[in-house]
Amino acid sequence: MKNFFKTLGVKFRRFMQGRYGADRLYRVLSWFYLILLLITAAVSRAADEWIYYTIFAIALAVFIFSLYRVFSKNIEKRRAENEKWLTFENGFKKRFRILKDRWKFRKTHIFRKCPKCKSVLRLKKIKGSHTVVCPHCKNTFNVKSL
Numbered sequence: 001m002k003n004f005f006k007t008l009g010v011k012f013r014r015f016m017q018g019r020y021g022a023d024r025l026y027r028v029l030s031w032f033y034l035i036l037l038l039i040t041a042a043v044s045r046a047a048d049e050w051i052y053y054t055i056f057a058i059a060l061a062v063f064i065f066s067l068y069r070v071f072s073k074n075i076e077k078r079r080a081e082n083e084k085w086l087t088f089e090n091g092f093k094k095r096f097r098i099l100k101d102r103w104k105f106r107k108t109h110i111f112r113k114c115p116k117c118k119s120v121l122r123l124k125k126i127k128g129s130h131t132v133v134c135p136h137c138k139n140t141f142n143v144k145s146l
Contacts, residue, residue, distance in 0.1 A: 019071050020078040025085040029066035033059055112143055 036059035043052050072078050098120055102111055109122045112132070116139040123132060129144045 020075050023082045025082045033062045
């Protein structure tokens, strides 16, 4: 029996050569699929049949698309899809990180956007008007504080 699983693993590794495999987008799609399945389980008892079948069809489409990505041989296209997802995800995380920092440093700092590069800067609360140099683009601009 142990030898059977060993040869099965070798065959699967051989099959996956030249294919894209799992990445971050695959994991997100898998979790989304599982969440949709849980929703269909909850909806199946309470709602109309068309809601159940619609959610189940969406879940099935997500599952098929995620498997298609894993077994695809078009590696560059799958890599580009994953890169787009990571860019979206990091932008989303960055917004929440900024909100967390704003709350954490609300008593001692103010947050302003650079007018040139639009990056958010954390500045110490100083009364009056003062000049700030953006560390990213080296632009200088005036900031008014309380």
